[in-house]
Each structure stands twice: as structure tokens, then as C-alpha cells.
Amino acid sequence: MKRFVVVGHLAATSGTFSLNDLPGSAGRMDILCRCINSSLFLSHDLRRDVECYLILRGAPDPEKTVLFRGSAVRYLSPDERSSAALIKKALSIPCGDEFRESTPGVYVRRGGLSRILSEIPFAVLDEAGEDIRGVPVLPEAYLLSDHQNFTPEDQEMLEGRDRYSVGPLSLHADHTITVLLNEMDRRESGWMSSKR
Amino acid sequence: MKRFVVVGHLAATSGTFSLNDLPGSAGRMDILCRCINSSLFLSHDLRRDVECYLILRGAPDPEKTVLFRGSAVRYLSPDERSSAALIKKALSIPCGDEFRESTPGVYVRRGGLSRILSEIPFAVLDEAGEDIRGVPVLPEAYLLSDHQNFTPEDQEMLEGRDRYSVGPLSLHADHTITVLLNEMDRRESGWMSSKR
Known part of the structure; x- marks a missing residue:
């Protein structure tokens, strides 16, 4: 299973935001919506072997995590407004400590980065990191940030990754997700070696 | 100059569409908006050496072409609604045979694919084509289609490309544009060879 976690530093934690103002009052939710798109969509198909976790850190509640599962998701179209509507629904149901399904394939729970880092060994996508093309075996799980850098507290948690x-x-x-998935596609299919 | 042309088979040719229904009544305009995003945006910067041409073929008018120029564009944010709003403005001004600027860096004119093919030697992005990684010198200009395939008439125009x-x-x-630009970035910077 391929997994992406995207941290939304300002992303709304309540479902009251307007679908007409994703960059503004929803706290750059548009970025997270595009990450759902790039994680899950193929042309006329879905990537059923991908999960995308959104860490929402904005007002008004403490951190929440919304999960989109490619194998189960329904009612999702590629446009930003479509994934935003599913996030909005997820944020509108009572949120507990375990993932609860809001619509098919979309889940929400309390908690954020520190919890998910304790569960899954995510590598970090970082401009200063090693070139993915040169890595013999690529990890399956990656962490990314939205338009803001990881906080000093996050960086501390991520040390050694x-x-x-x-x-x-x-x-x-x-x-970044799109480029990474292309490299994974090439390796899985043996396409690169046979075509070069 | 890098150039992308994207054909929007159903994309609206008048500025009367609703920003709240880009996939529906605007004729999958959301796809074209994401192509603007992937052509022009870097993190906290713009790709000033890229032009993106949208060929709009939907109702109610004959084909129009909207051009976004990375070197000149203003008032553009990464979200779909932002580029859609600039397309809507472009489609709301009187449209002649030559490009006319609607907002800074955004232009509109009459005519579509056959005209632009006579002006710029576009290569075609096609699943059955040659792997970009194996091509010694990549072309600078590329043609893509939205969710629909090129029509038989288009294919005839594209023969031999x-x-x-x-x-x-x-x-x-x-x-596709994102992956292609990543390959171009690597080649331009010599990054791949030095890091591998």
C-alpha cells in the first residue's frame, strides 16, 4: 500500500467552511484537495493501492486526520470542489479517537502528525533529500507539507527519517506526489528498463 | 519557451459559466484549470518560461484559444477557481482573430487547433509514444487532450508528429505536464547526472 500524509497547517478542522473559498477561510484546503487528486486519480480510473492522509491543523478544533482510501472511495471527482465536499462531510460528523467513515472510503479521527508517525514509518519528501531516481528500493509511505514548512516541533519529530x-x-x-507516483509506476511495470 | 496546448472538447466558449460548476456546465473546465496550475506553478514561484494554450471547443461559440503566459500573468492563484475566473474574464471580452489581453498575461482569440498547429511545431503526448526519459533532446512544445481522445479529424491533422x-x-x-516538466527541470539543471 502506498501512503501519503500531507500536513495542512491552516486547514479547517470544522465542516463549516465554504466550498467557494477553499484557499481563504478553509485554510488553503485547495492544496489538500489537489493532493487527493494527484494521489488517487488515473485517467478514467483510481489508484486503488493508495491512501492519502490529510492532517488538518487550522481553526477551530484540535488537529484532525482525514483519510481517503483509493480502494473504497466513492462520490469523488477530480475537481477540488468534489474532494473538498467530502472533507467537509467528514468534518461534520462526530469525531472520535478511531477512524470513522463519513462517506464510502473517507474517514476522520482526532489526532495529527505525532500519532500517525507512531503508526506508519513515513519517509519525508524534502528538497534537500536523496534523488528518488537513484534509490534502489523506494519506501511506500511519504510525508509532505503544504505551502508552509514543517514547524521546529515537527522537524524534531522527523529527525532521523x-x-x-x-x-x-x-x-x-x-x-511532488505526481512525480513520485510516476517513478513508482515505472519501476512496478518494468517500463523504464524495457523502453530505454 | 516551453509550450503546452490542451484541447478542451466540451469547454465553454462564453464567459457565462458558473465558477461553482466547472466540471458540469463549464464543460470540464476544471481539467483545463489544473493544466494551467501544473504548467505555471512552482512552490512560491511561477514558471516564467512556460506558455499554456487552452483550446475551447464547447458551446455556444466556435473554437476559441485562451493563452496564459507565465512571464506576464498576474492575479493567478493555484486553485482551480482562480484560473477559471481569469478564463471567464477572457471569454467575456470581444474576441478577434489576434490575441487580445483580458487580464495581465491572459489572452484570447478566435480559432483552435488547426491554426495553432500551423504556427508552432507541437509534439503529441500519447501513451503509445516514446519514453521521454530516453529521448536525447526533448521538444519544447506539446499537445495534450482533456478527458476525451482526439477526434478522427484531429488525428488526421496530427499525423506524422x-x-x-x-x-x-x-x-x-x-x-502528464507535471511529469514532463520534472524531466525538463532535471535536464536543464544537470541535477540528475550529478545526483545519481
Whole structure:
């Protein structure tokens, strides 16, 4: 299973935000929506072997985690508004300590980065990391940040983790996921070696 | 200058569409908006050496072309609604045979694919094409389609053009642009060879 965790530093933790203002009052929720898109969509198909975890850290509640599971998700279209509507629904149901399904394949629970780091061994996507193309065996799970850098407290939690980079320029989180999945696709299918 | 042309088979040719229904009444305009995003955005920066041409073929008018120029564009944010709002403005001004600027860095004119193919030698992004990683010198200009395939008439116009593929799976147009730009970034910076 491939897994991506994206930290949304300002992302709303209540379902009261407007679908017409994802970058503003929803706390750059548009970035997280594009990460759902790049994690899960193929042309006319879904990546059923991918899970995408969104860590929401904005107002008004303490951190929450929303999970989209490619194997189970329904009612999801590629546009930002579609994934935002499913996030909004997830944030509108009572939120406990364990994942609870809000719509098929979408789940929500309390807690954020420190909890998920204790559960899954995520590598970190970082401009200063090792080139993914040169790594003999790529990890299956990756952590990314939205438009803001990881906080000093996050960096402390992440110390010692493997760090990987997808290219020479600093990219948006969703673009980074797309490039990484392309490298994984090539390796899984043996496409690169046979075509080069 | 890097150039991308994306054909929107159903994309609205008038500025009357609703920003709240980009996939529906605007004719999958969300796809074209994501192509603007992937063509032009870096993290906290713009790709100033990229132009993205959108060929709009939907109702109610004959084909129009909207151009976003990375070197000049303003008022553009990464979210779909932002680029859609600039497209809507472009479609709301009188449209002539030559490009006319609607907002800084955004232009509109009459005409579509056949005209632009006569002006710029676009290669075609095609799942059956040659792997971009194996191509010694990559072209600078590429043609892509939205969720629909090129029509038989289009295919006839495109006969004999070089065809390239970015990977073993069929991807959305915006993801394809992201992967291609990553390959170009690596080559331009010499990053790949120095890091491997």
C-alpha cells in the first residue's frame, strides 16, 4: 500500500467552511484537495493501492486526520470542489479517537502528525533529500507539507527519517506526489528498463 | 519557451459559466484549470518560461484559444477557481482573430487547433509514444487532450508528429505536464547526472 500524509497547517478542522473559498477561510484546503487528486486519480480510473492522509491543523478544533482510501472511495471527482465536499462531510460528523467513515472510503479521527508517525514509518519528501531516481528500493509511505514548512516541533519529530527529493526545483505538494507516483509506476511495470 | 496546448472538447466558449460548476456546465473546465496550475506553478514561484494554450471547443461559440503566459500573468492563484475566473474574464471580452489581453498575461482569440498547429511545431503526448526519459533532446512544445481522445479529424491533422509518453499508465493531462516538466527541470539543471 502506498501512503501519503500531507500536513495542512491552516486547514479547517470544522465542516463549516465554504466550498467557494477553499484557499481563504478553509485554510488553503485547495492544496489538500489537489493532493487527493494527484494521489488517487488515473485517467478514467483510481489508484486503488493508495491512501492519502490529510492532517488538518487550522481553526477551530484540535488537529484532525482525514483519510481517503483509493480502494473504497466513492462520490469523488477530480475537481477540488468534489474532494473538498467530502472533507467537509467528514468534518461534520462526530469525531472520535478511531477512524470513522463519513462517506464510502473517507474517514476522520482526532489526532495529527505525532500519532500517525507512531503508526506508519513515513519517509519525508524534502528538497534537500536523496534523488528518488537513484534509490534502489523506494519506501511506500511519504510525508509532505503544504505551502508552509514543517514547524521546529515537527522537524524534531522527523529527525532521523529518510529524506527524498523528486527534482531540482521546489514543487507544490501535489506535483511532488505526481512525480513520485510516476517513478513508482515505472519501476512496478518494468517500463523504464524495457523502453530505454 | 516551453509550450503546452490542451484541447478542451466540451469547454465553454462564453464567459457565462458558473465558477461553482466547472466540471458540469463549464464543460470540464476544471481539467483545463489544473493544466494551467501544473504548467505555471512552482512552490512560491511561477514558471516564467512556460506558455499554456487552452483550446475551447464547447458551446455556444466556435473554437476559441485562451493563452496564459507565465512571464506576464498576474492575479493567478493555484486553485482551480482562480484560473477559471481569469478564463471567464477572457471569454467575456470581444474576441478577434489576434490575441487580445483580458487580464495581465491572459489572452484570447478566435480559432483552435488547426491554426495553432500551423504556427508552432507541437509534439503529441500519447501513451503509445516514446519514453521521454530516453529521448536525447526533448521538444519544447506539446499537445495534450482533456478527458476525451482526439477526434478522427484531429488525428488526421496530427499525423506524422512526434509522439512521447511519460509513463506506463494513462494519466490526467495536468499530471502528464507535471511529469514532463520534472524531466525538463532535471535536464536543464544537470541535477540528475550529478545526483545519481
